[in-house]
Every structure is written in C-alpha cells, then in structure tokens.
Amino acid sequence: MDAETVDLLVIGGGMAGLSAAARVAAEGGTVVLVEKAERTGGSARFAGFVWTAPTFEEMRRVNPDGDPDLAAALVDGFDDGVAWIRSLGVECRPPVPVLGFGRGHQVDTNHYLDACERLLRDRGQEVLTATWTRALLTENGRVTGADCLLPDGSARRIEATWTLLATGGFQGDPELRAAHVHPQAADIALRANPHSRGDGLALGRTAGAAFGGKDAGFYGHLMPAGVSLADPARFVDLALYYSEHALLFDTTGERFVDETLGDHLSTMALLERPEARGLLVADARVHREWISASYVAGIPGVDKFQLCHRAGARAAVADSLEDFASMPEEWGYPGAVIRDRIEEYNAAAGTNDTLTPGRRHDRLPLDEPPFYVVEAAPAITFAFGGLLIDSAGHVLSDATKSPVPGLLAAGADAGGLYRRAYAGGLAPALVFGLAAARTALTETPAAVVG
Incomplete structure (x- = not known):
C-alpha cells in the first residue's frame, strides 16, 4: 500500500502515456506509470514518423467529420510536440511530405520512448511494468487513482490527483473490433502490439465516460x-x-x-x-x-x-x-x-x-x-472510436458531456478526432499526451456537485 497521492497516474506506457509522464516529471511533478506489458513502448516502437496536416484548413479538408476542436488542438500543438522530442536529445529529421497532404518528421521512436522512461527513472518516478490495472478508484464521482496487480500477484493502490488512460485502444480484442468497427473486423489481422485490448475503454466506461465514434472507422x-x-x-x-x-x-x-x-x-x-x-x-x-x-x-x-x-x-x-x-x-x-x-x-x-x-x-x-x-x-493498427475527450485531454461524461473529474485520456484510448479519415497516429498521441500533462500540472479536478 502506498498512501502518497501522486500528481498523475498514467495507465499505459506507449507514445501518449510516456510523453505525458515524462513531461510531468520534467516539470517537477510526481508520476507513477503502469504498463501491462513486460516493456514500455507499445505500438509506437513499430512506427517511425510523427506527422499530421500542416494547417487546420487542410485537416478539415481531409477529415471533415472529426471533432474540429480536437483537430485544431492537434495542428496547433504539433510544433511544440516536435520541440519536446528534440529537447530530450532525440533527432527529428527535416520535414517531408506525407500522404500528399501532410508534413512530418522521421524520428527514432525507440530512442524517444526510452528517453522518456529514462527521464522518469532519473527523476525518481515509478515505472511499473507487467502490472495490470484492475479498477479505477472513485470518490463521489471523482476518479482518484487505481487498484493495480503487481507482477508478484500482490495488490497496489495508487492514489492520484489525475489519472490518464493511455492503454493504446481496443484493436487487439476481436469482439470489440466486431462491436465497434465492423462485424467482419473480428477476423482481420492485427498490425499493432497484442496488448491493447480495450483496458482503457473498459476502465473509462466504469467511471461514466462517453464512447465516441460510431462508424468512425x-x-x-x-x-x-x-x-x-x-x-x-x-x-x-x-x-x-x-x-x-x-x-x-x-x-x-x-x-x-x-x-x-x-x-x-x-x-x-x-x-x-x-x-x-x-x-x-x-x-x-x-x-x-x-x-x-x-x-x-x-x-x-x-x-x-x-x-x-x-x-x-x-x-x-x-x-x-x-x-x-x-x-x-x-x-x-x-x-x-x-x-x-x-x-x-x-x-x-x-x-x-x-x-x-x-x-x-x-x-x-x-x-x-x-x-x-x-x-x-x-x-488494423488502431480504431478511431474511443473515450470522448476535449482538447485538454479531459474525458467527457456520457451523461452530461462535461469532464469526468480526475480522468484524462490520450492516444488510441481517445476518440472523436478522426471519422473515416486519418492524419497521423503518433502525432495525436504526442500532442494530447502533452496536453494531459499540462492539465495535470495546472488544474485541480472539479468538485462533483450533487
């Protein structure tokens, strides 16, 4: 049992989770990162380009049915995200065209992910691998951390001011693919890590989060x-x-x-x-x-x-x-x-x-x-459906569409950005991971009324 309340509990150690955790630690905050796999990194270890649309207008042209606020936040936050990568000593090569409309940088993603984890450990923050998150902790409707199962089978309660869901989506689960993507999706090949099986979606839904992106693709x-x-x-x-x-x-x-x-x-x-x-x-x-x-x-x-x-x-x-x-x-x-x-x-x-x-x-x-x-x-690499968020990474309530106090999401756990369109995967994980970090560093979760 650890009674200390950290600033941010990150559930999932891929691009979004590591970016958020490292940014909070770099700014002097306290973090615990929990990853189900034996190693951090997730599907980001298989990718090599951080890219998106160069302008909001271009994003709307290629992705007209996605959430415009999220689209604007992605485009506006992209350069800061690239600057953050470079600040860790990771090379971002000069920009090149991608898919005919985008712009992006070739990045050694393994170097970046490892640099984030090293920063966390150097700042004395915890990285728990092979650790399963069993349930979110809630108090009067506010998320206050999570109960986790450590590799040795013992339980660990981690209390946190903010909790970030960044488990990589649900593409690894055939039943969830069939339910939320297409009935034939149950049988398609997985072009991603095998561990992202909807943990973040399930945890968020138990806290009353909204799922967005019906027929999003x-x-x-x-x-x-x-x-x-x-x-x-x-x-x-x-x-x-x-x-x-x-x-x-x-x-x-x-x-x-x-x-x-x-x-x-x-x-x-x-x-x-x-x-x-x-x-x-x-x-x-x-x-x-x-x-x-x-x-x-x-x-x-x-x-x-x-x-x-x-x-x-x-x-x-x-x-x-x-x-x-x-x-x-x-x-x-x-x-x-x-x-x-x-x-x-x-x-x-x-x-x-x-x-x-x-x-x-x-x-x-x-x-x-x-x-x-x-x-x-x-x-499939990841689905566009996920927990609805706003541009600051707050998870939105299914009942009220207002933020669920204490709960954030980023990466493939978050939905709403794309609808049957695509303008980069690593970039949204990076940008909204950093947005979640900013929220954890600057905001206090709203009190629950009633």
Whole structure:
C-alpha cells in the first residue's frame, strides 16, 4: 500500500502515456506509470514518423467529420510536440511530405520512448511494468487513482490527483473490433502490439465516460491476405502502400473505392466488402515507379511484390490481360470480369470520361505488361472510436458531456478526432499526451456537485 497521492497516474506506457509522464516529471511533478506489458513502448516502437496536416484548413479538408476542436488542438500543438522530442536529445529529421497532404518528421521512436522512461527513472518516478490495472478508484464521482496487480500477484493502490488512460485502444480484442468497427473486423489481422485490448475503454466506461465514434472507422493498411503478421517487421515491409496507384477488385470482380485517395481509406472500404478480401492489380509501370520505390522520402524502397511472394501470399504475374480469364478457380474471383473492368478503365483513364468509382489523382492506364496481382486484406493498427475527450485531454461524461473529474485520456484510448479519415497516429498521441500533462500540472479536478 502506498498512501502518497501522486500528481498523475498514467495507465499505459506507449507514445501518449510516456510523453505525458515524462513531461510531468520534467516539470517537477510526481508520476507513477503502469504498463501491462513486460516493456514500455507499445505500438509506437513499430512506427517511425510523427506527422499530421500542416494547417487546420487542410485537416478539415481531409477529415471533415472529426471533432474540429480536437483537430485544431492537434495542428496547433504539433510544433511544440516536435520541440519536446528534440529537447530530450532525440533527432527529428527535416520535414517531408506525407500522404500528399501532410508534413512530418522521421524520428527514432525507440530512442524517444526510452528517453522518456529514462527521464522518469532519473527523476525518481515509478515505472511499473507487467502490472495490470484492475479498477479505477472513485470518490463521489471523482476518479482518484487505481487498484493495480503487481507482477508478484500482490495488490497496489495508487492514489492520484489525475489519472490518464493511455492503454493504446481496443484493436487487439476481436469482439470489440466486431462491436465497434465492423462485424467482419473480428477476423482481420492485427498490425499493432497484442496488448491493447480495450483496458482503457473498459476502465473509462466504469467511471461514466462517453464512447465516441460510431462508424468512425480505423487506421490500418492493406496487407497480403493470409500472411501472418506475428513478426512486427512485417507491419511496414508487407504493407501494400502502392495500392493508391493500382486497381482494387472485390470478390465480385468490381472496383468499389477511389484507390488514389489513400491506402488507409481503401483498407476501411475493403473491410465492408464480401469476405473482406480483394485483388490488387498493378502493371509494369506501377511496379517500376511505386511497388519498388520509396513510400516516404528518406525511406529506402523495396520490391513489395517480391516480399509478398516470398512470404507465401497469393500472388501472380500475368503476361497479358487475357491471362486473367484463366485465373485459378480456387482463388474465388471472376477473372474474366476483372479483365473486362481493367480494359474499361484503360479506355476511360486517359480521357474525360467519368470513372466509377472515380480516380481523383492517378488516372494513368494500367496497360504496360506484365501485370502484378496480390490478394489483399485489411489489417488494423488502431480504431478511431474511443473515450470522448476535449482538447485538454479531459474525458467527457456520457451523461452530461462535461469532464469526468480526475480522468484524462490520450492516444488510441481517445476518440472523436478522426471519422473515416486519418492524419497521423503518433502525432495525436504526442500532442494530447502533452496536453494531459499540462492539465495535470495546472488544474485541480472539479468538485462533483450533487
């Protein structure tokens, strides 16, 4: 038992949680950080870019249905977040374009996460790993800390002025994915750490928190269908980013999305198609210019098709469009229909004819053989639904939409920022983690009335 009340209890040691905890410790506050896994870092250890939209106007253009206050806070807080990373001695490389509209910095996220943890320990603050949070402590409607279970099986009550939920979301739980993302999401691949299984969501809901983002969607990428993602190195190596320049067909042989708007958007769209799988078709030009090229400036390019083939994906090279008509029956696609649709697309691509679905950006035909075919499936990194927060990180009450006293959330535990759109994952975790730290350092939780 520890009777001392700390300024901030952080539940979850990923990008958001470590950022918040380290910032509070750096400013002289007291912190305990609790992490369920054996090691801190979460899914942020698999990422390498901190980026978002460069202006509020651009954010609203790409994410028109998200919370505008959260969008403004993210854009406004981004530069301060980058400055905070650099203040810890971590390199942020010069800004580069991301996804055609964003701006961001390549960062050694492992260096950053380890620097945050080292700062905490150097300032005498506690980092408890392999520790499970059993329940939030409440008093008259105010969250006052949490009961935790230590690795040796003993209980630990941690009292805190503020408690931050930053457990990384619920994407690791198939039932929660089915309930809050899409019924077919129960069976899709996980492109993230396996420990984020909705702990923060469950804890917040017991305190009366609002869940936001019905049909909000998720962030993920198209990956080769049927290929194991147990090795995190495959999260980037096998991601089919080049889909923005290819054609994507569902099991009926039809296109169903404007692929050029972003691989992450095509991923959401494919989840809702029959069997949540499709064929991604590219030609020799796309292979040369995109499949083998760098996705983001500064990252060396690799031949994604060859990587998928070696990983055991359903992949093939067709010497001509006529070869599609003899597609193996066990694949389950009408090859002749796909051939016809490619020919129709090519006939319209170089003209002013209307394409259905449209192609806002790359309208070049796919007519240079050979043709590269990979069966693709959606994989999830995190869901956009979560506990509703305001721009200061306060968790909002389901009953009143006012802050739940003493409770904060950040990272993938927080919802409302995005709705079927995406402008960065590490950046919101960083910015709202730092916002939560500022709240913990400067505010006293409101008293509960009644």
